[in-house]
Amino acid sequence: MSIHSPPTLEELARQALLRNEALAISALETLPWTLFPLLFVDAFNGEHTRIVKAMVAAWPLPYLPVGALMNTFNLEVLQDMLEGLDVLLTQNVHPRYELTGPLKVITDLYFRFQLDEKETNFLQWAQQRKDSLQLCCVNMKIESLSLDNVRKILTVFQPEHIQVLELSIDWSWCTLAQFSPYLAQMRNLHTLSLVQIHKNRFGLDDITYLEEKFVRRFLSQFSTLSRLQHLYLNGISLVGDQVKLLLRNLKTPLESFSVTHCLVFRSHLSHLSQCERLHQLKHLDMCGVLLSYMLCMNPLRVLLEKVANTLETLGFQGCGITDSQLSVLLPALSQCSKLTKINFYFNDFSVNALSDLFLHTANFTKMAVEQYPAPVECYDEFGYFSRERFIQLCPMLMDTLRTIRQPKDISFAALLCSSYNHCVYGLESRVCTCQR
Template sequence: MSIRTPPTLEELSRRALLRNEALAISALRKLPKMHVPALFMEASNSRCTGIVKAMVVAWPFPYLPVGALMDTFDSAIFHAVLDGLDVLLTQVCPTRGELRVLDFRRVPCDFWTIQAGTEDGNCSAETVSEKQAGKPPPRHELSPRIKVRIDLNFRSQLEEEEMYFLQWAQQRKDSLQLCCENMKIVLQSLDNVRMFLSVFELAYIKVLELTINWSWCTLAQLFTYLLEMRNLHTLYLVHRHENMFGVCCLPRLDEKIVQKLASQFSGLSGLQHLYVHGFCFFSEHMKLLLRNLKTPLETFSVTHCQLFPSHLKDFALCPCLHQLKHLDLSGVLLCNVSLLPLSVLLEMGADSLETLELQGCKIKDSQFRELLPALSQCSQLTKVNFYSNDFSMNLLRDLFHHTANMSKMTMEQYPAPQECYDQNYISVHTFSQLCSQLVDTLRAIRQPRRISFATDVCDGCSQSCVYDQETRLCSCLR
């Protein structure tokens, strides 16, 4: 029989106070600051919208992490918070309220950080000192605009609350600082994307993920906005194809459009992570893009894209790719090209590279051997993914010997050796036997932590057979 801990006197007092809305609102003027965050959590969890609205108006700290204080998103509470902010915007002389930053992001935040009136740790932005927060501005100075911080995910079908917030924000963008640091836009029209971006101050955007089905010319019209994203450090460009097969084959562009597209990257001085998925790059596109990168990248991910042999040479010659931590070329067919330029790139980043993903590149033994000397120098690697390449037992054994000094490796994913196949059909017994032998081979060299082998994807069920200490078969072979 479990014994429930009885509520504390403070908890009972909060619950009693919330049962009388008028009394609770009038008590806010005299309530000690240390009790305010807990009362806000209780009020939001109990859906006391009138009290939540009043608490936003009377919030006694510069920072209100409403997303962190709410257990789950609630539409009524969301509207109440915005209504409270509207009241603040109409006040000429706020009585007690000290609010300067309203944060809707669901990030962890320490209770005592809230009381101190700062944003640090996982809630970092800028710090408002207690001295600044405790003194009202001189009468001749205008009060600073309240900053509203939110992360948004605009899917193909917008949620009702997203549309409401956009309309609300559009009408108040001259009175507020509207900051969206992480913005994800999925399959929206160019006009909609322009509308989204017009609401927010673009200099605050740090992460932009854009999934589109546009042409290059349409994309070029949007890229002009990149010049204003001075703090952008992560950019995802994902092309979604109508037939969902293969990579996009877009028509060759006018040279001026190519230059316009590529030139936008020159203004992204803080860009650290670049992800490009599903595009078709002609030689001049990639060369100009790389030439306009101004700072070293930590992540370079070009996946399920059509690349040409010259692109690998351009990668090797680009100084901004010589200190990579993460390189991902998954889904790029490399079965008919020399990998020597890629070997040069690995040598350049040997002291920094942490993850290398070449899944689905259909690389053959003779090609991959060109990479082995450079790969053996990459002592900082923690993860490799070589699934869906055409490797033999001999190649895999040689690869293991070249990874003897990779003591930081935590995850290794290798393709099933070609000897497991009989006219493109997997032999389950041979697969299990050979993978077990390969694990023993590697253990004689060093101790792997997580290692797995996978077959090519089954045409019938779109799954792979995986050997990871034990054999897990695809649906068709179970």
């Protein structure tokens, strides 16, 4: 039988107020300011809308942490909560709000596609109150917006307050270069995710001299991001010395580095292995980067050696890595004893190669999730998948691993067709057919 601590007197008082809406609203003028934050959280989570609006109108503190209360990016919820601010901001006297300067409202936001009428009106509303209201977006997600719309957003939510930015766009390098001054203003940014949502827009076609200038203008702004710790680049192929330029402009050691679903060359891997800013990585993801044509895997081996003492997660899904390439990586991989998750789905490993891989993971005591490809023996000479061979070989491989250590969550996956349907064999589900 579990033992729960009895509620404190303060908790009981907050619960009593929320049960009596009229009493709660009337008590706000005399309520100690120290009780406001927790009562506000309780009222928000309990969907006591009138109490929330009344509390905002009577807010006694110089900041309003809205973002911490939201599980999802929801502009409509934010706008409803800020209705009470009009009352607070238009009062001639603020008996409870003694500090001068604007009230700071901290939130998270998600903008996608075109700004609708409600979003546009909200931005205008906030723009008109800039002298008395400071809107700070800590976590901003922007998907498929034009640069003009992004500019409208960043005139209200100043870039300097953004700590996490996810930008999913279909922009040219010219447009990204025009955006780069805003990126330079994000001096508190610690996480940047840049996703190219349409293929071949940042492809490897001949880049003109002018386009090269745009690329360099954008990449040079990374030198201003002095707090960057997590960098995710998805679908963006850099050519020539552009990777070297990006890495040279990193000012802080990264914890996470993701370069996925793009073309990477041997020279790029050499730059990665030589970059000291990547030598303390906890998370490395190269999923979707085709490596099967790479004649020399030594630069990648060197990178794994450099991060062996810190690396916790590693992603090589869909890289087409072969047995011989894996054998080059194994000595370095075996040193990464802090790994908790590894993803090798959809590579070209034989049963022998997988068994050898398992032998090199004997000291992976912290491993929680392991994802491996179905061995190549599950396919015939024409590339057709044999479910029978899959069911036969996967238990055998699991038994091989169990003689070395006890896996917690292990699975093998086979790609069935070009539509990314795949078959998975795992400890829990045994065999299931999944879709992505």
